Amino acid sequence: MVAMLSLYRKELITSLVSRELTSRYKGSSLGVLWSIITPIFMAIIYAFFFRLIAGVRAPVESIVIGVFAWQFTAVSVSSGMNCITGNANLIKKVAFPRSSLPVAVILAGMIDYLISLIIQVVIVSFFLYQTGAHIPLTVILIPVVLIWHAVFNLSLALILSACNVYFRDTQHLVNVLLSAFFFLSPAMYDLGFVQARVSGHAWVMDAYMLNPLAVIITWYRKLMLPDVGFEWTITAIIGLLLPVIMLGFSAWLFKRMQRNFADYV
Numbered sequence: 001m002v003a004m005l006s007l008y009r010k011e012l013i014t015s016l017v018s019r020e021l022t023s024r025y026k027g028s029s030l031g032v033l034w035s036i037i038t039p040i041f042m043a044i045i046y047a048f049f050f051r052l053i054a055g056v057r058a059p060v061e062s063i064v065i066g067v068f069a070w071q072f073t074a075v076s077v078s079s080g081m082n083c084i085t086g087n088a089n090l091i092k093k094v095a096f097p098r099s100s101l102p103v104a105v106i107l108a109g110m111i112d113y114l115i116s117l118i119i120q121v122v123i124v125s126f127f128l129y130q131t132g133a134h135i136p137l138t139v140i141l142i143p144v145v146l147i148w149h150a151v152f153n154l155s156l157a158l159i160l161s162a163c164n165v166y167f168r169d170t171q172h173l174v175n176v177l178l179s180a181f182f183f184l185s186p187a188m189y190d191l192g193f194v195q196a197r198v199s200g201h202a203w204v205m206d207a208y209m210l211n212p213l214a215v216i217i218t219w220y221r222k223l224m225l226p227d228v229g230f231e232w233t234i235t236a237i238i239g240l241l242l243p244v245i246m247l248g249f250s251a252w253l254f255k256r257m258q259r260n261f262a263d264y265v
Helices: 002-024 031-054 060-081 085-093 100-130 137-166 170-183 191-197 202-208 212-224 234-264
Strands: none
Touching (some): 002 100, 060 100, 060 137, 060 170, 060 212, 085 137, 100 137, 100 212, 137 212
């Protein structure tokens, strides 16, 4: 019986992931290429305006890594938040583990991001080659960061998808907060940029490192770029562990709130 349930869930999630990927690019000529084109375009724009406004020559390869990582979280939040309300007919008519929907969204996002990671390695290698450098062998550890990143995204998708069922203003509030979260995460700049501007105010840097994305994005850069420094402070360790804590809380809250999904969707 346990084996049958396990197989059922595996087939269900596989089917949901396939449907998510198909619907995401339905009617699009370029399909999955948009998951690569969009962040590349964003990275070029941010690199130009960051230099123009902040007067800092930000390495394009660093921005590419940050923007691609941010895009994974942004898409996971947007798609995950609506995965319950967007499947009202399925929720009302079929009995299945509701958590399969946000899990499928994150897995579909991981597939997109895995494809983009291959492109990232090529782009970063090109820019490093121009300076006589190369990608370090630590790049093979990226799957570890990817899993941690997915855990963080899943925790957000679980709690936001559940809240959006009961409070439809959630999507509007999240859209605003997502913009703020982008600038509070090192997507278009690195930790050195932050440290230089909060010098003498160590508590600001400590508070900044509580953001899990600050650790995750910097971790990507450390594995893909040579000479990227990272200090494991207490707050950085807390920021690293927060995704697991958040996932536990989000799963518990989702389980409690899913009882009445069919009545509210």
